[in-house]
Amino acid sequence: MVTRSALIWLSGQEGLKDFAARFKFFKKLTTRFVAGETLDEVIPFIRELNAENCTASFDHLNESVGNADEADKEVREYLKILERIDETRVRSNVSIKLTQFGLGLDAELAYKNARRVVEEAKRRGNFVRVDMEGSDVTQVTIDIFKRLRSEFELNDVGIVLQSYLRRTYADAQELVKLPARIRICKGAYNEPPEVAFPDKKETDHNYVKVMQLLLSSGVYHGVATHDPKMIDATVDFVTREGIGKEKFEFQMLYGVRRDLQRQLARDGYNVRVYVPYGKHWYPYFMRRLAERPANIWFVMKNLVKG
Numbered sequence: 225m226v227t228r229s230a231l232i233w234l235s236g237q238e239g240l241k242d243f244a245a246r247f248k249f250f251k252k253l254t255t256r257f258v259a260g261e262t263l264d265e266v267i268p269f270i271r272e273l274n275a276e277n278c279t280a281s282f283d284h285l286n287e288s289v290g291n292a293d294e295a296d297k298e299v300r301e302y303l304k305i306l307e308r309i310d311e312t313r314v315r316s317n318v319s320i321k322l323t324q325f326g327l328g329l330d331a332e333l334a335y336k337n338a339r340r341v342v343e344e345a346k347r348r349g350n351f352v353r354v355d356m357e358g359s360d361v362t363q364v365t366i367d368i369f370k371r372l373r374s375e376f377e378l379n380d381v382g383i384v385l386q387s388y389l390r391r392t393y394a395d396a397q398e399l400v401k402l403p404a405r406i407r408i409c410k411g412a413y414n415e416p417p418e419v420a421f422p423d424k425k426e427t428d429h430n431y432v433k434v435m436q437l438l439l440s441s442g443v444y445h446g447v448a449t450h451d452p453k454m455i456d457a458t459v460d461f462v463t464r465e466g467i468g469k470e471k472f473e474f475q476m477l478y479g480v481r482r483d484l485q486r487q488l489a490r491d492g493y494n495v496r497v498y499v500p501y502g503k504h505w506y507p508y509f510m511r512r513l514a515e516r517p518a519n520i521w522f523v524m525k526n527l528v529k530g
């Protein structure tokens with residue numbers, strides 16, 4: 225638990241990124257979770273996923289941009305992704321982070337930037353998922369999403385909720401009424417016990433509760449997890465309730481439990497893989513290390529090998 229918090233804390237220390245990037249082995253390690261640095265490097269991986277009956281979601285890595293020009297560059301990268309998806313006919317949507325579009329500078333700027341991407345996705349018949357970040361931006365992320373949702377259709381834009389947050393069940397109840405397409409995940413940031421369950425059991429319990437609420441709503445939602453207990457609970461629930469496999473999708477991260485991704489796709493479930501790419505891999509990579517103690521040993525082993 226201490227290691228997890230420390231790694232998540234380190235993920236926010238941008239200064240360490242340049243230090244880490246100097247080690248060739250570190251950069252090599254990132255390829256386990258990050259598909260490449262450029263859009264063109266990523267397309268072949270998405271084709272491979274599609275060939276195995278998995279869809280994808282592009283994520284251009286660059287959280288918390290420092291100025292409006294950088295945010296605009298991020299918008300243009302996403303417009304390019306949407307164009308490339310059409311050109312290459314890969315089966316993928318996109319995931320965005322509002323801090324990438326300037327949320328830390330000005331909420332109105334982030335809304336306008338996100339709107340440009342949703343508008344283009346709609347024009348192309350694609351879909352934008354708004355990722356959820358730290359609890360300091362949960363409310364403003366939901367507010368911006370609701371604004372977008374009021375201007376666009378259900379199948380144009382969706383949001384993410386995190387089961388470790390105490391507020392999430394109430395948020396899910398409110399958002400399903402819109403209706404809205406929701407990805408439920410456990411949550412990947414350091415949060416104080418006032419806002420998030422400190423106990424993993426409570427997070428898991430809440431995950432199952434929210435998953436059941438979402439899948440009972442008849443809207444197409446995403447169940448994002450690699451946890452076999454959460455997957456079994458989902459499979460048991462849909463089987464018991466007679467909810468068809470085509471009514472929702474499992475979602476997993478690039479580089480994590482590829483075996484499970486393939487198995488679920490073979491079993492006839494919809495599976496979407498979240499595929500991050502870009503030069504600003506540091507915070508994302510550190511959060512992935514934090515999720516599993518064995519990942520630290522993976523790094524240590526490679527450090528020793530040089």
Ligand SMILES: Cc1cc2nc3c(=O)[nH]c(=O)nc-3n(C[C@H](O)[C@H](O)[C@H](O)COP(=O)(O)OP(=O)(O)OC[C@H]3O[C@@H](n4cnc5c(N)ncnc54)[C@H](O)[C@@H]3O)c2cc1C
Pocket residue numbers: 354355356357384386409410411412413448449450451452454475476477480481497498511512513515516519
């Ligand atoms: C598609 C997708 C989108 C996401 N979007 C967001 C988001 O918008 N906001 C947010 O806060 N979080 C997001 N997350 C991350 C999520 O919140 C969790 O941090 C992450 O998925 C780990 O939780 P878990 O459900 O896999 O369960 P855990 O209990 O953490 O893990 C269960 C098992 O999965 C395997 N596993 C999990 N993570 C790893 C890893 N990194 N490396 C190797 N094995 C691993 C291990 O076998 C582990 O024992 C997303 C996750 C997915 C899959």
